[in-house]
Amino acid sequence: MNELRTILGDVVTRLFTALVSKDLLESAERGEWPAALWQAVEENGLTLPLVPESKGGAGGTWGDAFVVIRAAGRHAVPLPLAETIVGSWLLSGAGLDAPSGPLTIAPARRADTLRLARAGAGWRLSGSAARVPWGGAAHHVVVVAEAEGRPMVALAARGAAVTRDQNLAREPRDTLVFDGSPVVAAAPAARGVPASAVWLYGALARSAQIAGGLDYLLRQASQYATERRQFGKPIGSFQVIQQNLAVLAGHTAAADTAAANAFRAADRGDAAFEIAAAKVRVGEAAGVGASIAHQTHGAIGFTYEHALQFVTRRLWSWRAEFGGEGDWAVELGRAVAERGADALWPHLTAR
Amino acid sequence: MQTFRFALGELPPAAEALRAEVREFLRRELGDAPPVLRAHSWGGFDRAFSRKMGARGWIAMTWPKRYGGHERSALERYVVLEEMLAAGAPVSAHWIADRQSGPLLLRFGTEAQREKFLPVIARGELSFAIGMSEPDSGSDLASLRTRAERVAGGYRVNGTKVWTSNAHLADYMIATFRTHHDPARKHEGLTQFLVDTKLPGITMSPIIDLAGSHHFNMVVFEDAFVPEDMRVGEEGAGWKQVTTELAFERSGPERYLSSFALLLELIRAVSKDPGERAAATVGRLVAHLATLRQMSLSVALMLEAGENPNLEAAVVKDVGTTFEQEVPEVVHALLGIEPTIDSGSDLQQVLGFLMQRAPSFSLRGGTREILRGIIARGLGLR
Secondary structure (H helix, E strand, O other): OOHHHHHHHHHHHHHHHHHOOHHHHHHHHOOOOOHHHHHHHHHOOOOOOOOOHHHOOOOOOHHHHHHHHHHHHHOOOOOOHHHHHHHHHHHHHOOOOOOOOOEEEEOOOOOOOOEEEEEOOEEEEEEEEEEEEOOOOOOEEEEEEEEOOEEEEEEEEOOOEEEOOEOOOOOEEEEEEEEEEEOOEEEEOOOOOOOOHHHHHHHHHHHHHHHHHHHHHHHHHHHHHHHOEEOOEEHHHOHHHHHHHHHHHHHHHHHHHHHHHHHHHHHHOOOHHHHHHHHHHHHHHHHHHHHHHHHHHHHHHHOOOOOHHHHHHHHHHHOOOOOOHHHHHHHHHHHHHHHOHHHHHHHHHHO | OOOOOOOOOOOOHHHHHHHHHHHHHHHHHHOOOOHHHHOOHHHOOOHHHHHHHHHHOOOOOOOOHHHOOOOOOHHHHHHHHHHHHHHOOOOHHHHHHHHHHHHHHHHHOOHHHHHHHHHHHHOOOOOEEEEOOEOOEOOOHHHOOOEEEEEOOEEEEEEEEOOOOOOOOOOEEEEEEEOOOOOOOOOOOEEEEEEEOOOOOEEEEEEEOOOOOEEEEEEEEEEEEEEHHHEEOOOOOHHHHHHHHHHHOOOOHHHOOOOHHHHHHHHHHHOOOOOHHHHHHHHHHHHHHHHHHHHHHHHHHHHHOOOOOHHHHHHHHHHHHHHHHHHHHHHHHHHOOOOOOOOOOHHHHHHHHHHHHHHHHHOOOOOHHHHHHHHHHHOOOO
């Protein structure tokens, strides 16, 4: 990791540690928009890592974005930060300006299709997209849709109609309905960006968030095991707890590696293989990790009072968002089968 | 708590350039070796193959030239290893010497020992076994009892080693004996020796594994004389040397590729028309495999950079062997075909071989429980 990235990591960790308190998470769960947190994140230049400096961004790489998104996951940051990072990248790749303020991306489900059609000098958007992260709170929605035979990126104002919903962690997951609404701007997507880019890069973002969440679980559970005493000694001195936490450490390390590898591939270009592998590996780690962290914490970890649940509930939702392990495993498996057995090793080592 | 670091990195162009050369060599050498043979992975013993590897300069790659080495980078060596294992090449005749015994001598051996043994190992002409475990000393390695008593000009050895893989084929073994006994300090008093497997006073008998194969041995020492100049390192330094030696072997590609031949046969079997279930199964295994390769590579890069990734290496071995053991289970769950010995399809035979081999993956070179204890220590739990 280069030095700048280390500094970036320190900045986000300090910022989130200071601002993402238990009170803030609870108020966000009650539906309050954490405006001060958003402002601090934006002022620190964390929202546009992949937008060129000439366009007001940080001019960074997916590797930089990984640091920010992973930290956001680790601290359960209740903002569409990952979505803004992906959305602004899509916009700038299409030569469009990224507006300030929170962005979201749509469609978030593979079953939903949004239609973009030319209308005079501009474009209109129609269709409905469910489970859009912060669909109601984000100022703009970045949509990727196929139009006139090619993937287009469109910047739309909040949908004509918003139906509020939420995920397990009470993060907004809203349904947006576009009824031939005019978009702010639209342009062909950057070369290599597929029509399924929101699905693909949404999965990429979630993989980093989950990796961050697992890092929290590992540290928190290890810490708790050294503090909590039963039978006259810290529970972490029992081999059975040690073995469980070692398993959690393995999944955490694998999740981190898989996610980081996918972000690195995104910097190189075609990252479909690595993103699919990451979402599968990280999603599996999320389930095992949440289970071990809870088992280690006993009953206290099962309470709303204890902060553990802010992360475990997110992991249970995030692993299913933008495709669960099953979806991505099928996609990956089909691609592998199509290339054939003899191509597997050469393919792996060429990535 | 210590933090785990699996920083990603790229293999240097020189290492990648080597890959093509190794693949071409393997294509020629292995030809149409049947999958079940390739599934033996680093268990296949073939002296002729090892000599060819030596001639290519692919043994002792990182050692100094004055000892017959080639002074290439650890990453070039890594590429050769992973290509060998992915192809299922029979590397066993030089594997132990290249991975453990040679590096041990480089580090702790005398100049005379290095000059005598290393060039021959580098040529692929000297095969080593490891004599560590004893009937009453498995995971509790410090409780070793085989005695090496000082006598004129050397040591007289009495005791028994077990699970000594390929000792019946090897020329030498690096054995750890007790030279001093103090029940209060059992980690002290252990010493390592170079033992000629043909020495008088050594009796070997096979220990047949559950599949009926002979690779393990029981090695009994009865007043076997080991000359003084065959001692490796100082008397009593054995424990430190052994733990260093074990760390050499934790994170390599051999810790996640043992079932690779089965994954290939699975893909071959379903690739024409993978249903959703088969595709999901293959995809999941490949996701694990791809991640493990990056983790293992990351440790190799850290080693090359002079760091000390002991904890990361333990994690790779634990996660890697878990994966290797899962592959036969997953294939069984998906296809429900019968595992066979030498009948049926390639897939059935590879499944049969690896199903019976898999229990050893999390035993050899330190059990899963011991490894997880090491990881837990890194987490600050002990």
